[in-house]
Amino acid sequence: MQAKKQWFENWFDTKYYHILYQHRNDDEAHFFMNNLVDYLKIPENSEILDLACGKGRHSVFLNQKALDITGLDLSAQSIAHAKQFENKSLHFDVHDMREVYPKKFDYVFNLFTSFGYFEDDAENLKTIQAMKAMLKQRGVLVIDFLNATKVINNLVLSEKKELNGIYFSINREVENGFIVKNIQFEDEGEFYHFQERVKALNLSDFKVFFEKAGLRLKETFGNFALEAYNKESSDRLIMILETA
Ligand SMILES: C[S@@+](CC[C@H](N)C(=O)[O-])C[C@H]1O[C@@H](n2cnc3c(N)ncnc32)[C@H](O)[C@@H]1O
Known part of the structure; x- marks a missing residue:
């Protein structure tokens, strides 16, 4: 019997995921990439992996900056x-x-x-280890994650949105250490229920993975302007790592 697909194998591969997130801000993504390329002083023609690249919005922009990009995604x-x-x-x-x-x-x-999509931390660690294994000597890893403390303290429990004629009903909760988003809607007479489940990983949780994987945390930033990270107030948790 075939194993039941996990939420991230289904949801991100649907047209509905792209409809719901269509307003995602490309200017913000470009602003972040410009700041990151400047901060890291990335030389032209460097080889960059955009891991879990989606439809490639960061990849395409980085490639326009004379960088060699590989974008990988499960979808x-x-x-x-x-x-x-x-x-x-x-x-x-x-x-x-x-x-x-x-x-x-x-x-x-x-x-x-x-x-943070996997139920089992062994798989999160395996992912970090794979990231390290794909780096050249003295390569740099950047992980841009949500700031779990701020998200949980400001959780919007319920929200409704109409996009492309579809009425999305969104409910959020924290369940067993996961930030869970239930997304429900009807389209062409069919009722759909998808779930996003992201582990509420804090910097201290990541540090355990990094230690085990042999990665050295060089810097943390709290937003796309690369300002200092603050556990309570930062929007993002952006981690810059080097091979130890
Ligand atoms: C929140 S989206 C971000 C996509 C992209 N980085 C962006 O900013 O537009 C997360 C992405 O992770 C991908 N993904 C989920 N599980 C994955 C896995 N096990 N391996 C590779 N990609 C995965 C999804 O298909 C989705 O495109």
């Missing part, structure tokens, strides 16, 4: 979309981030809360 639909942008220094592939891709990079980026 076949998202990669099929991203492939239209491919060129000799921009490639996309379907890949599970828990596994090591057969290429090494100067930088590995994991952006916009593309982590």
Whole structure:
């Protein structure tokens, strides 16, 4: 019997995920990437992995800055979309981030809360270990995660949104250490219920993974302007790591 698909294998591969998040701010993503490239002083032609790249919004922008980009994602639909942008220094592939891709990079980026989806911490650790294994010597890893403390303290319990004629009803809760978002709607007579489950990982949780994986935390930032991280007030938890 085939194993039941996990939420992240289904939800991100639907058209509804892209409808719900269509207002995601590209200007903000470009602002973040400009700041990151400047801070890291990334030389032209560096090889960068955008791990869990979605439809490739960061990849395409980084490639325009003369960087060689590989975008990987589990969602076949998202990669099929991203492939239209491919060129000799921009490639996309379907890949599970828990596994090591057969290429090494100067930088590995994991952006916009593309982590913490697995129920079992062994799989989170395996993912961090895979990230390290895909780095060249003296490579740099960047993980851009939500700031769990702030999200939990300011949890919007219930929300309704109409997008493309679909009425989304969204409910959030914290359950067994996971920030859970229930997304329900009806489309063409069918009722849908999807769930996003992101582990409420704090900096101290990440530090355990980094220690085990042999990665050194060099810097933390709290937003896309790369200002200092503050556990209570920062919007993001952005971690810059080097191979130890
Ligand atoms: C919140 S989205 C962010 C996408 C992209 N980084 C962006 O900023 O637009 C998370 C992405 O992680 C991908 N994903 C989920 N589980 C994955 C896995 N096990 N391996 C690779 N990608 C995965 C999803 O398909 C989705 O595209």
